[in-house]
Amino acid sequence: MIKKILDYVAAIIKAFLGLLLGIMLIVALTEVFRRYFIGKSFPWSEESIRYLIIWISLLGGAVSYKEHGLVYFDMIVDLVKGKKKGLLMIFSNTVTLAFIGYIFMNSIGSITSRSIMNQKSIGLQISMVIPYMAIPIGMGLMFIFGLYHYKEIYDKYFGGATK
Numbered sequence: 001m002i003k004k005i006l007d008y009v010a011a012i013i014k015a016f017l018g019l020l021l022g023i024m025l026i027v028a029l030t031e032v033f034r035r036y037f038i039g040k041s042f043p044w045s046e047e048s049i050r051y052l053i054i055w056i057s058l059l060g061g062a063v064s065y066k067e068h069g070l071v072y073f074d075m076i077v078d079l080v081k082g083k084k085k086g087l088l089m090i091f092s093n094t095v096t097l098a099f100i101g102y103i104f105m106n107s108i109g110s111i112t113s114r115s116i117m118n119q120k121s122i123g124l125q126i127s128m129v130i131p132y133m134a135i136p137i138g139m140g141l142m143f144i145f146g147l148y149h150y151k152e153i154y155d156k157y158f159g160g161a162t163k
Contacts, residue, residue: 002151077092086157
């Protein structure tokens, strides 16, 4: 049940990432055309592309983390077998979640600061909370996916429920 919900959330994020990539591509191509053929550019284009890259990176990182697609030090993990490998995976996941939690908590502190809440971007004239929100949303999703990794590790290495 939980796996299906997390898979559904990941599918929604992937669709949203496709939309963001499409928007970024359209803005970039339009900007290239305007600069080279018309000689003018939109003042907001570079800024919007920068913020889209941030959102795409953090949301894409969360989905990649869910699907075990991020790079980690598997040379050491591959040397260990059985339940010891499971314990090492639990340790690795715990350290990762502690780091993700630390970034999440600090990003919440940053976003709720007056300097961020009152600041507007130069080109788009949007609140800087919008670009900064990518961090706690991405890290929050990673944290949720990481909690589910414990179940996957338990099932694989300690004889948990069969799939």
